[in-house]
Amino acid sequence: MLKQERAVRTLRSLVHSAAKLFLRHGYAQAKLAEISADAGVSTGALHFHFESKAALASAVQVAAAASLREAVRTASRLPGVNALQSLTDASHALADTLRRDVVARAGLQLSCDTTCPTEWDMCQEWQESVRQLLARAAHENLLAEDAIRHDAATSIVAATTGMELLARSDAEWLAHATLTRFWELMLPSLATPEALAELEPAGTRPGGRRSLRPAQRPAAERVALVAEPLLSR
The missing domain is CATH 1.10.10.60 (Homeodomain-like)
Incomplete structure (x- = not known):
């Protein structure tokens, strides 16, 4: 043993x-x-x-994929949370995992490295997850009449994956506040007024409880924050 x-x-x-x-x-x-x-x-x-080094790189990617899939799957299935909030929460879970987990970051980077053997396309998986959640949002009548799901999915995937790429040289791109500001801009163009009133761009905690936005946190906590298919296949 x-x-x-x-x-x-x-x-x-x-x-x-x-x-x-x-x-x-x-x-x-x-x-x-x-x-x-x-x-x-x-x-x-x-x-x-x-x-071999390829086998070791594969192990890193397998561990990263499992971690990222679980983070997004868990966040997108919180009880009592609508599809648009689930999408917002899933993006925060993805970013949080990448911020704190070196294996997740490395696995994602390796999956985009042309010199490294890989069969994992995280961007494609994330895109499919975004599309599924937007389809669910349409079924739940959460989307504004002029919201075009395909264009919305493209914009969300491009923005979130772009943040990860930029974060490789500046970690602030994956900061909670940065992603929150993105959703503050994006959600009003997606959601009906009724749905928008119930959404939290900063994400929700497990159980559907709202999280405080960075501006609502005590000053000491704000300083600490600054210092500091993915669905079931």
Whole structure:
């Protein structure tokens, strides 16, 4: 049992270290020796778990995909929340996971790296999720009469994936406040007046409880915030 637990810890450490170094150097320039050293294990231990750098990159992507899918799936299924709020919440969950999880960030970046073997297209999955949630919103009669679902989906996917790309050099692009401002601009063009009155651009907490917008938080909390298909397939 202890041997198995050590093997699992080593595996997780290697995936985490690989994620850090893939982010820092890119897939092509990352070295297995540096990854094993960062993880505190021998190169022999690394090769025991992964036969190649491609296999290690695949493990990072698999872990990232699972984390991002679960975050968005959970956020988009909160009870008592309508489809437009679910879409808003899902985008916040996606951004939050990318902010705090180095493996998620690395896996997403690897999926867009032409030098890295990949079968995962996160952007396509996110686009399909956005389309599904907008279709659900139309069924729930939440969309304004002149809202065009296809154009809305294109704009939302382009904006949110663009934020992730920009955040690779400036983390503020994935900040909660940045995404909240995006939804403050987007939702009035999507929702009926009745639906808009019930929506929270800053996202909701589990159970459908409204979260405070950044401007409503105490000053100390605002400072701390600044310092600091994905649906079921």
